[in-house]
Amino acid sequence: MKGKKDSKKASSNKGINQAQIISRLKEHYPQPWTDLNFENPYQLLVVTILAAQTTDKKVNEISPQFFKKFPTPESVAEAPLEEIEEAIKSVNFYKRKAKLIKECCEFLVKHFGGKVPDSIDQLTKLPGVGRKTANVILVNAFNKPAVVVDTHVKRVSQRLGLSGSNNPDKIEEELSRIFGKEDWTYLSKAMVLFGRYICKAKNPDCANCKLADICPYLEKNKREKR
Numbered sequence: 001m002k003g004k005k006d007s008k009k010a011s012s013n014k015g016i017n018q019a020q021i022i023s024r025l026k027e028h029y030p031q032p033w034t035d036l037n038f039e040n041p042y043q044l045l046v047v048t049i050l051a052a053q054t055t056d057k058k059v060n061e062i063s064p065q066f067f068k069k070f071p072t073p074e075s076v077a078e079a080p081l082e083e084i085e086e087a088i089k090s091v092n093f094y095k096r097k098a099k100l101i102k103e104c105c106e107f108l109v110k111h112f113g114g115k116v117p118d119s120i121d122q123l124t125k126l127p128g129v130g131r132k133t134a135n136v137i138l139v140n141a142f143n144k145p146a147v148v149v150d151t152h153v154k155r156v157s158q159r160l161g162l163s164g165s166n167n168p169d170k171i172e173e174e175l176s177r178i179f180g181k182e183d184w185t186y187l188s189k190a191m192v193l194f195g196r197y198i199c200k201a202k203n204p205d206c207a208n209c210k211l212a213d214i215c216p217y218l219e220k221n222k223r224e225k226r
């Protein structure tokens with residue numbers, strides 16, 4: 001994944017002070033959390049699939065009942081698709097998600113003895129699991145260093161001048177090079193929250209942002225409006 005072109009691009013991010021970014025984020029989020037409720041890697045895998053284009057609040061509402069009915073990957077793999085659909089029918093795209101959850105669990109049972117693996121290579125073999133979901137699981141279920149790039153992290157990275165790319169894989173690669181491995185887990189959790197609640201897509205709360213004095217976005221915006 002690392003090309004010559006990308007190396008040049010990442011090394012051009014010279015003005016970035018990664019320690020400053022981490023310490024400012026810590027002022028907002030000293031102990032970042034995840035909004036999705038889960039108790040084990042299997043549950044996190046399922047709720048992450050359910051959360052696509054659905055609010056975390058909605059997922060948290062239905063997940064306790066779901067896990068009561070389907071406590072393990074085996075129970076999902078053995079269930080008729082219609083039963084899984086019925087259990088999640090209040091979330092968007094429930095038919096597609098039910099199929100995906102079933103396929104994922106069948107794959108887990110067949111290839112991993114019903115256990116969610118803890119490596120990026122194995123996780124991305126699961127049906128429908130891309131790098132973002134795999135990294136979410138590594139960080140939040142296994143506490144392993146990984147850089148999560150979702151829509152919030154992508155936007156924040158661009159606004160802070162950490163990446164000029166629109167490609168999540170490239171952004172992940174750039175953030176992985178800019179920040180030390182010891183910061184990846186914190187960064188992944190904090191940037192998601194920061195993007196969701198402060199550096200929002202519409203109307204970012206720049207007035208209350210602890211990174212405002214080091215953020216190039218405001219200046220750039222002013223220039224573009226002139």
Ligand code: SF4
Binds near residue numbers: 205210212215218
């Ligand atoms: S100053 Fe505004 S645009 Fe920049 S990081 Fe903070 S909230 Fe986002």
